[in-house]
Amino acid sequence: MNDARDLPRFDAYINGAKVAPGSGEYFETVNPYTSKIWAEVARCGPAEVDAAVDAAHAAFMSAPWADMSATQRGHLLRRVGDLIAAHAEELAAMEVRDNGKLISEMGAQCAYLPQWYYYFGGLADKIEGAVIPIDKPETFNFTRHEPLGVVAAITPWNSPLLLLSFKLAPALAAGNTVVIKPSEFTSTSTLRFAELFTEAGFPPGVVNVVTGFGAEVGARLVEHPKVAMVAFTGGSESGARVYQAAAKGLKRCTLELGGKSPNIVFDDAVLEDAVKGAISGIFAATGQTCIAGSRLLVQSGIYDRFVNALVEFAASARMGDPMDRATQVGPVTTPPQYEKVLSYIRIAEAEGARVLLGGKPAKGRPECGTSEYFVEPTILGGVRNDMRIAQEEVFGPVLSIIRFDTEDEAIAIANDIAFGLAAGVWTQSIKRALKVSRAVRAGTVWVNTYRAISYMSPFGGYKQSGLGRENGLESIREFLQTKSVWISTADDVPNPFVMR
Numbered sequence: 001m002n003d004a005r006d007l008p009r010f011d012a013y014i015n016g017a018k019v020a021p022g023s024g025e026y027f028e029t030v031n032p033y034t035s036k037i038w039a040e041v042a043r044c045g046p047a048e049v050d051a052a053v054d055a056a057h058a059a060f061m062s063a064p065w066a067d068m069s070a071t072q073r074g075h076l077l078r079r080v081g082d083l084i085a086a087h088a089e090e091l092a093a094m095e096v097r098d099n100g101k102l103i104s105e106m107g108a109q110c111a112y113l114p115q116w117y118y119y120f121g122g123l124a125d126k127i128e129g130a131v132i133p134i135d136k137p138e139t140f141n142f143t144r145h146e147p148l149g150v151v152a153a154i155t156p157w158n159s160p161l162l163l164l165s166f167k168l169a170p171a172l173a174a175g176n177t178v179v180i181k182p183s184e185f186t187s188t189s190t191l192r193f194a195e196l197f198t199e200a201g202f203p204p205g206v207v208n209v210v211t212g213f214g215a216e217v218g219a220r221l222v223e224h225p226k227v228a229m230v231a232f233t234g235g236s237e238s239g240a241r242v243y244q245a246a247a248k249g250l251k252r253c254t255l256e257l258g259g260k261s262p263n264i265v266f267d268d269a270v271l272e273d274a275v276k277g278a279i280s281g282i283f284a285a286t287g288q289t290c291i292a293g294s295r296l297l298v299q300s301g302i303y304d305r306f307v308n309a310l311v312e313f314a315a316s317a318r319m320g321d322p323m324d325r326a327t328q329v330g331p332v333t334t335p336p337q338y339e340k341v342l343s344y345i346r347i348a349e350a351e352g353a354r355v356l357l358g359g360k361p362a363k364g365r366p367e368c369g370t371s372e373y374f375v376e377p378t379i380l381g382g383v384r385n386d387m388r389i390a391q392e393e394v395f396g397p398v399l400s401i402i403r404f405d406t407e408d409e410a411i412a413i414a415n416d417i418a419f420g421l422a423a424g425v426w427t428q429s430i431k432r433a434l435k436v437s438r439a440v441r442a443g444t445v446w447v448n449t450y451r452a453i454s455y456m457s458p459f460g461g462y463k464q465s466g467l468g469r470e471n472g473l474e475s476i477r478e479f480l481q482t483k484s485v486w487i488s489t490a491d492d493v494p495n496p497f498v499m500r
Contacts, residue, residue, distance in 0.1 A: 016204030032100030059205030077121030263293030420462025
């Protein structure tokens, strides 16, 4: 175990400066691959939350941010995009150290991040109201779209900066200010990220970060009376609590929550491509993604041939050091998540599922180093859609295979779930692709691909997978409110006792 005196310390970031916690307390962050503590992070409390929200509110209400034109905001966003590009490798390495995901994945994400700030920087001054040809004589009516105020952005541990950018870029483009609460497991990259906004020229208080635990920091932030909106990504149970707390203050809320996405393979699919798509859907991020294609639906005509090819391919996946670009599967990020993954494998076996591959801890293997948190890539056969393993989010490298016979049966199974975040469809028939993508109740449907995202395309869930949309033109509307302005051009005031 590291000597705490040698560890780097990360303080909160409030009003454009690093701020040590008033309590003097820090919590440890662990590298999932080495199982060793590598840094200490400020354990913030209500005082730091209040300071951050007050700073964000003051920045929102006063110059220079309040007087800045949308074009000027766009320039700042593009400038921070350039800084993110320059620091992408540094940020990616911090994320790998914190969450154990592959450098190949986190490096690609961080290299892609600038596009969010370029896109929304360009969109900032394209937010247009409308002149309404109102039915009232001698009256001019128009609308304008205005920012909400202070936005609380609460982010998870699996892709901290990517999922933050889904919220931060449109929020700032719309003219809001932001207080970020990252996961206590992965706070360091967000704290470093926030410094780039000050370097880019954003006024103090526009971007703030408070670190710590949900009960001490997250709850206080969501309930704060000066917070106008909450943008949350995380588990469905946590999301429901956030939604309830936000509702008490009548706050705007977007929620990107859990998923149990169906990845549907029809018998006319290109088998090799569909096998790769199934692997991508569940093992590429060690299953630690809300859009994981954790329910693999395979048509009976190709079931045996497909499953054999899938198991053979998955068995060749290389576990190991996530900083090694040859590694394909990294560790599970947190100890509680590691235990949860193993418990769901045991539950599935008890319900009658068969382990076709994996199913056990992988710690102790030479390629897994000193990590305590590796789980073998696991494939389960004989799964029915009413089993817990098919209905509940595992968030780990565990794939459930469900057999189906007909197209209508596949659609019914796909929709027989509380979630609706994403889905995959593998077929060579354009007719089938259109029919199934329309029928499946999910916010994103991929056809002959999986896990593709863009800053240009809206992302969000149906049902218990969330509320609102992130990315694309639709997302900026989540961070705006509409004002209707009426101007009378009449020469005199009509009867004041009658509604006009």
